[in-house]
Amino acid sequence: MKALILYKSIHHKNTEKIAKAIAEELNADVYDVDKVKPDIIDNYDIIGFGSGIYFGKHHKSLFKFLDKINKTDKKAFIFSTAGMPFLKNMFHKELRNKLKSKGFEIIGEFSCKGYYTYGISKLFGGFNKNHPNDDDIKKVKEFAKNILKELR
Numbered sequence: 001m002k003a004l005i006l007y008k009s010i011h012h013k014n015t016e017k018i019a020k021a022i023a024e025e026l027n028a029d030v031y032d033v034d035k036v037k038p039d040i041i042d043n044y045d046i047i048g049f050g051s052g053i054y055f056g057k058h059h060k061s062l063f064k065f066l067d068k069i070n071k072t073d074k075k076a077f078i079f080s081t082a083g084m085p086f087l088k089n090m091f092h093k094e095l096r097n098k099l100k101s102k103g104f105e106i107i108g109e110f111s112c113k114g115y116y117t118y119g120i121s122k123l124f125g126g127f128n129k130n131h132p133n134d135d136d137i138k139k140v141k142e143f144a145k146n147i148l149k150e151l152r
């Protein structure tokens with residue numbers, strides 16, 4: 001089973017930390033989605049897609065990448081960091097639908113808090129300070145272990 005992780009992390013590199021933690025657990029290759037060509041997915045069995053949540057959805061680079069790929073029947077999972085990760089189901093909707101429209105089977109979704117200093121929050125030193133923290137990393141590693149179980 002070969003796993004690939006494609007991510008975009010533009011604000012505080014919060015999602016990059018999550019992407020790398022999952023990669024460690026899955027023994028996956030991990031890349032910034034803007035640095036790879038669409039046919040990279042041909043070489044893998046499962047692909048994880050993630051970014052911070054910006055204005056209610058994942059980063060546009062993930063959508064642009066998916067626009068360029070052919071239909072597939074591969075497995076995928078979704079991850080994110082966000083100011084309000086309890087809204088995961090809503091925030092993931094657009095990427096979930098995009099992946100389904102390309103034929104992916106989605107086998108898991110994860111979100112955790114990410115530090116942000118956008119807009120007015122800057123005045124208070126930002127929100128979700130120090131997230132993702134050790135506990136978030138522990139949780140995402142559990143998530144990755146469950147993905148592995150799913151594949152067996």
Ligand SMILES: Cc1cc2nc3c(=O)[nH]c(=O)nc-3n(C[C@H](O)[C@H](O)[C@H](O)COP(=O)(O)O)c2cc1C
Binds near residue numbers: 013114
């Ligand atoms: C421009 C901008 C828009 C954001 N919009 C949302 C949002 O709609 N909902 C939310 O929960 N968090 C929002 N956030 C917080 C980010 O999702 C959070 O900081 C995330 O961890 C950033 O990930 P990154 O460091 O990997 O880029 C926003 C942050 C920025 C900078």
